[in-house]
Amino acid sequence: MDYIDYYKILGIDKSASDSDIKKAYRKLARKYHPDLNPNDKAAELKFKQINEANEVLSNPEHRKKYDKFGKDWKHADDIERAQREQSSRQRQGYQDFSGGGQYSESDFSDFFESMFGGQGGSGFRQGRGNVQFKGQDxxxxxxxxxxxxxxxxxxxxxxxxxxxxxxxxxxxxxxxxxxxxxxxxxxxxxxxxxxxxxxxxxxNNTKFKRYGHNLHADVDLDLYTALLGGEIMVDTFAGKVKLKVAPETQNETKVKLKGKGFPVYKKENQFGDFIITYHIKTPTKLTEKEKDLFKELQKLR
Incomplete structure (x- = not known):
């Protein structure tokens, strides 16, 4: 894993106070926030780097480990434990137990050598497999x-x-x-x-809105179907379905189609619901005859 200079990302030096870190983070977070930089991949990456740097440097314990071990700070506890073992064995006059065999510096990774200050061929020698570490995620x-x-x-x-x-x-x-x-x-x-x-x-590259396992859609309904009822075709994620509209359906009425929503993660054949909201469209550009008929209806009501 390459070294990432969190101080450089936030534009501060290593002597920065907690207050300096907080101010630098807030300033940069506002500048590169995705809401202010829509569809800007470079700004999105910068925003993530800023957050990662702040998460490490604003935590005193993490910052201490980062300052000491750099890119390997997440392994700080393992490194320090290995260093203690090294010190203990050196005090006991530890010798290679492999019958005098010697290991060259190339037998160890850069990470392993960094744990012992790059001592290489002198001082403590660690046999293969004696101290094991999980690889970097x-x-x-x-x-x-x-x-x-x-x-x-x-x-x-x-x-x-x-x-x-x-x-x-x-x-x-x-x-x-x-x-x-x-x-x-x-x-x-x-x-x-x-x-x-x-x-x-x-x-979301669709016209549906997703909330968890449920899908939502707005459907326009003409005034006459809303008043008298009827059948309409509605788009769902899996295709069109025929839907009955009850007479005297009101604006903003919601209808739930059970099991027509989005798949439930790792639940075979389980789906959320598909929820439709009707929006009744008032007719426009009425003819004189239509106006007269609506006036008649108005008198009846």
């Missing part, structure tokens, strides 16, 4: 259309140059994060691989 984002996640489908992602085939379940929510075990960075000294976390950004 990877984070990725995937943008899909709402119509893409109505059904389960397979997709191939390229993460750090590696192709990963995954099946995306129907019903994924916007900003939902899923974990793919073992697809992160390789482990250290035989430790387990890190995991891959994928965040989904779902773009």
């Amino acid at each position: 990877f984070n990725a984002e995937l943008q899909l259309n709402l119509s893409d996640v109505y059904e389960k489908h397979a997709q191939v992602l390229t993460v750090n140059g590696k192709k990963i085939r995954l099946t995306i379940p129907a019903g994924i929510e916007n900003e939902q994060v899923i974990k793919i075990p073992g697809k992160g960075s390789p482990g250290i000294n035989g430790g387990p691989n890190g995991d891959l976390y994928i965040k989904f950004n779902i773009v």
